[in-house]
Amino acid sequence: MPDNIHTKYLLGEADIPKSWYNIVADMPNPPAPPLHPATKQPVSPGDLAPLFPQALIAQEVSGERQIEIPDPIRQIYTQWRPSPLYRARRLEKVLDTPARIYYKYEGVSPVGSHKLNTAVAQAFYNKEEGVKKLSTETGAGQWGSALALAGSYFNLDVEVFMVKISYQQKPYRKNLMQTYGATVHASPTDLTDAGRSILASDPDSAGSLGLAISEAVEVAGKSGGSIKYALGSVLNHVLLHQTVIGQEAMLQMQQADDYPDVVIGCVGGGSNMAGLAFPFIGATLRGGPKTRFLAVEPSSCPTLTRGLYAYDYGDVVGATPLMRMHTLGHDFMPPSIHAGGLRYHGMSPLISQLYNEGHIEARAYPQNPVFAAAVTFARAEGIVPAPETGHAVRAAIDEALAAREAGEERVILFNLSGHGNFDMAAYDAYFAGRLQDHEHPEQEIAAAQSRLPVVK
Numbered sequence: 307m308p309d310n311i312h313t314k315y316l317l318g319e320a321d322i323p324k325s326w327y328n329i330v331a332d333m334p335n336p337p338a339p340p341l342h343p344a345t346k347q348p349v350s351p352g353d354l355a356p357l358f359p360q361a362l363i364a365q366e367v368s369g370e371r372q373i374e375i376p377d378p379i380r381q382i383y384t385q386w387r388p389s390p391l392y393r394a395r396r397l398e399k400v401l402d403t404p405a406r407i408y409y410k411y412e413g414v415s416p417v418g419s420h421k422l423n424t425a426v427a428q429a430f431y432n433k434e435e436g437v438k439k440l441s442t443e444t445g446a447g448q449w450g451s452a453l454a455l456a457g458s459y460f461n462l463d464v465e466v467f468m469v470k471i472s473y474q475q476k477p478y479r480k481n482l483m484q485t486y487g488a489t490v491h492a493s494p495t496d497l498t499d500a501g502r503s504i505l506a507s508d509p510d511s512a513g514s515l516g517l518a519i520s521e522a523v524e525v526a527g528k529s530g531g532s533i534k535y536a537l538g539s540v541l542n543h544v545l546l547h548q549t550v551i552g553q554e555a556m557l558q559m560q561q562a563d564d565y566p567d568v569v570i571g572c573v574g575g576g577s578n579m580a581g582l583a584f585p586f587i588g589a590t591l592r593g594g595p596k597t598r599f600l601a602v603e604p605s606s607c608p609t610l611t612r613g614l615y616a617y618d619y620g621d622v623v624g625a626t627p628l629m630r631m632h633t634l635g636h637d638f639m640p641p642s643i644h645a646g647g648l649r650y651h652g653m654s655p656l657i658s659q660l661y662n663e664g665h666i667e668a669r670a671y672p673q674n675p676v677f678a679a680a681v682t683f684a685r686a687e688g689i690v691p692a693p694e695t696g697h698a699v700r701a702a703i704d705e706a707l708a709a710r711e712a713g714e715e716r717v718i719l720f721n722l723s724g725h726g727n728f729d730m731a732a733y734d735a736y737f738a739g740r741l742q743d744h745e746h747p748e749q750e751i752a753a754a755q756s757r758l759p760v761v762k
């Protein structure tokens with residue numbers, strides 16, 4: 307076989323993990339508790355009951371290392387899991403690097419990203435507890451389409467608040483959600499108090515994820531229990547569900563008779579990075595190999611590299627519990643010139659804490675170098691990465707080039723969290739030279755600091 311042909315590592319259905327891996331069991335320090343938005347005291351599981359089913363609340367606060375995956379969820383996982391792991395031999399050749407580059411490909415799910423791993427689990431537990439409908443937000447539309455499909459699998463209605471700028475720029479993702487049977491609104495809407503109050507002060511608001519979350523949470527909170535809220539990232543139980551990715555990747559790296567020196571993921575709320583990395587981080591924390599872990603974010607939304615580490619709300623109006631996390635401020639409005647997702651003001655508290663304690667590194671890139679890397683990757687490997695995923699591709703390529711400079715072997719593993727087949731408008735803007743590289747202004751970080759909620 308010529309050595310520029312990629313190699314694919316496949317597993318059988320029996321290798322789909324039987325449990326999710328909970329990193330809390332291996333973390334040196336317990337996670338900082340979420341606080342009630344009014345009392346600023348640690349939330350009790352009862353406080354979360356209007357929004358989430360009991361089973362997910364239990365997972366959110368669990369310290370158990372392994373949490374069993376119910377059979378019906380594993381059955382559905384067999385549709386696209388185990389996902390393939392590839393060695394990117396063509397890309398290695400193009401880069402002329404001694405590094406070995408591996409990627410786990412989550413774009414094989416029917417919705418084209420990793421998000422279905424948690425959407426199916428969340429829909430399952432809600433259905434079991436008698437919920438009729440789920441409300442949620444979506445930015446670029448990947449999470450909304452994943453939940454729409456999971457809702458269809460479990461006969462749950464799904465109502466999606468889609469950030470208005472994406473609703474306008476990404477009509478096909480909206481159509482995909484509709485195809486799966488979901489109702490989709492452009493957020494801000496006049497259906498909620500949160501939406502109406504923003505529209506009153508800014509009728510042309512392009513929306514933000516934090517605002518769409520406020521709307522979706524309000525709909526669930528006022529429903530008296532028939533509607534629950536679902537979040538596609540950030541929360542502990544969401545990251546937990548994604549750990550099927552890393553557990554499979556560990557088996558596949560064994561097949562390849564290799565082990566990563568660096569594990570890379572792009573981060574919006576942190577779920578795909580956590581999904582791939584947490585099982586490997588757990589191994590390192592338990593005294594295993596000294597692997598590096600690299601989270602990659604956009605310079606226009608540099609939550610880890612430049613954000614504050616503080617208690618902040620998860621949404622714009624302050625309806626969610628406060629979480630201790632890296633944040634750009636809950637009222638952050640992303641620049642609408644940006645092409646990709648990854649524009650949430652906050653970050654998973656687990657990822658934030660691991661970063662703060664030195665177990666994870668972070669790096670930020672402007673979008674033009676990200677698209678350049680995504681195009682290099684597509685020409686070598688065939689798969690067109692989602693713009694979000696392009697950040698991980700950029701970092702993987704830079705690690706491979708650094709290995710070449712240093713003349714050293716380096717084993718690189720990254721998460722190809724989703725394909726970009728619905729994102730051709732963003733590629734079009736890149737090819738036309740219309741993408742602007744935007745750095746988050748320093749004064750906005752200082753201003754956000756002054757608006758953080760006060761916690762005693």
Ligand SMILES: *Cc1c(COP(=O)(O)O)cnc(C)c1O
Nearest residue numbers: 448539574575576577578723724
């Ligand atoms: C949603 C999404 C992301 C960012 O979210 P995380 O929770 O950080 O993973 C990254 N890549 C793809 C393809 C996505 O759909």
